[in-house]
Amino acid sequence: MPAIEVRTPQRNYAALVARGVLDELPRHLPRGHGRVFVVSTADVWRHQGERLARALDGVDHAVLHLPGGEEQKRLAPLEALAERMVHLGGDRSSIVVAFGGGVVNDMAGFLAAIFMRGIPVLQVPTTLLAQVDAAIGGKTGVNLVAGKNLIGSFHQPLAVLVDPSLLATLPEREYRAGLFEVIKYGVIRSPEMFEILRSARARVFAQDPEVVDGLIADSVRIKAEVVSADERESGLRRILNYGHTFGHALEAETGYARLLHGEAVGFGMNAAAFLAEQLGLIPAQTAEVMIETVLAYGPIPRLAELDAGRLVSRLAHDKKTIQGHVHFVLPVRIGEVVVRSGVAEAEVRRAMERALAC
Ligand SMILES: NC(=O)c1ccc[n+]([C@@H]2O[C@H](COP(=O)([O-])OP(=O)(O)OC[C@H]3O[C@@H](n4cnc5c(N)ncnc54)[C@H](O)[C@@H]3O)[C@@H](O)[C@H]2O)c1
The missing domain is CATH 1.20.1090.10 (Dehydroquinate synthase-like - alpha domain)
Structure with missing residues (x-):
């Protein structure tokens, strides 16, 4: 399986490209981690959620949905999700799994960057654009009325799992x-x-x-x-x-x-x-x-x-x-x-x- 190394001052990590790599997700969670928060959208979850849920069988996790869509790539939904995470027992040992297209990768990545001043994120991109671009490199953020991606931060993931079989359901x-x-x-x-x-x-x-x-x-x-x-x-x-x-x-x-x-x-x-x-x-x-x-x-x-x-x-x-x-x-x-x-x-x-x- 191609394991491609990304080296940044923040952290070094692997981007793994293979059909089926999704099923190995738990192997990429750090030892002693707390609750896993899967951040996705209803749309992605409908198409591919079952596979991820199966991969996380036996792992303490909760699935949270963002509204999805570029016009909803805003700060407000992240605040609501952060409240939910606290309510569901999220703490500094929690992990975010960003499961979706570039909008989800950017938003869930940013949520991880700011939740309790930063928790790790695992990127699992589900669109081709996100697999070849958005999920790699640590750029996260949301839009302002004034323009795209105007607030955000660099938050490098633990790993990027690129599973091309997820693209089968992509429009x-x-x-x-x-x-x-x-x-x-x-x-x-x-x-x-x-x-x-x-x-x-x-x-x-x-x-x-x-x-x-x-x-x-x-x-x-x-x-x-x-x-x-x-x-x-x-x-x-x-x-x-x-x-x-x-x-x-x-x-x-x-x-x-x-x-x-x-x-x-x-x-x-x-x-x-x-x-x-x-x-x-x-x-x-x-x-x-x-x-x-x-x-x-x-x-x-x-x-x-x-x-x-x-x-x-x-x-x-x-x-x-x-x-x-x-x-x-x-x-x-x-x-x-x-x-x-x-x-x-x-x-x-x-x-x-x-x-x-x-
Ligand atoms: N951080 C970066 O470096 C970077 C780089 C490039 C783009 N981006 C950002 O990425 C965003 C665009 O990402 P995108 O093109 O992936 O759009 P997107 O995240 O909106 O996804 C496109 C659509 O595909 C659906 N979808 C996703 N995966 C699916 C699947 N496997 N099966 C069926 N449907 C699926 C989604 O529900 C959505 O409707 C923009 O906000 C852009 O700013 C970020």
Whole structure:
């Protein structure tokens, strides 16, 4: 079983990728632990709860539900859950098991970070996006009205259990949205992954374990490598934002309602490929291959009526804009990106227009 090490100043831990790893969950609980609080949503629990409950047979635990959904990724439900935990005998020896998609991973991780000033969390992601991204790296938090993920903390898990068999019940659109993040890893770090995504599309869509499990493990490995080199995103970790700078602007412009996060990243990768081509970083043919690949994993909802100018002005408000400078992660070839700031606004606008027209 691929055991991928994540090394951070806070703690070192393993991300384990294997079908059936969920069933071994109790092995990853620390000796002498107190009550286990499984934090999930009614939706995830309906699809996959039985398996987790079976794995926890004989372990003292309680299952708590968050409302689920990006619009409910707020502080208030965490306060209510913390009250419940105290009521149910939670203390400093308690453990949180975050069982769900990225929303649950972020919220339950943050709950663990602040409950009694911090208790351990075990991440068990159930969406593709969470398996290859959100559950690894220790970023936790919730949204404010003012913007996404504006309160939170770094709280590294005890371990991340990535069980690709959990994806069998995932709605197809959610699965596709996660695949855009997998494409991202190919573009930023792995021509081999990118090639598999191009040549084995039907097998990827069919969730063929021979292809998909390898892609998930490779994605986890890349995320782990990058996070291990740069936990707090001062340097290398920025490359993980490939497609995200544009994507965040699009999500904000559409009120976080029309697109899934991964779809917005797909749009963002197209805009980044166009921009890189305009700036002479990649030839037109490479940009074309990148865009063609993203579109082959679509559809991304139609966006043609959106105004590129408004998206450009949103870029300045991104949380990752540093002292007014927008940093763009741009490809220089398939498998390598650079970070650029000081890009002329007209070029950014043109790249947005071209991506909106795709
Ligand atoms: N912390 C990080 O580093 C990081 C990185 C990327 C994204 N994120 C966050 O992740 C969130 C998005 O995560 P997401 O895309 O997983 O969305 P999500 O958590 O909302 O899950 C998507 C949907 O899939 C359902 N679902 C989950 N697992 C299922 C399963 N196995 N079977 C059937 N249905 C299932 C959920 O109920 C939900 O309706 C965003 O809030 C984003 O900010 C965090």
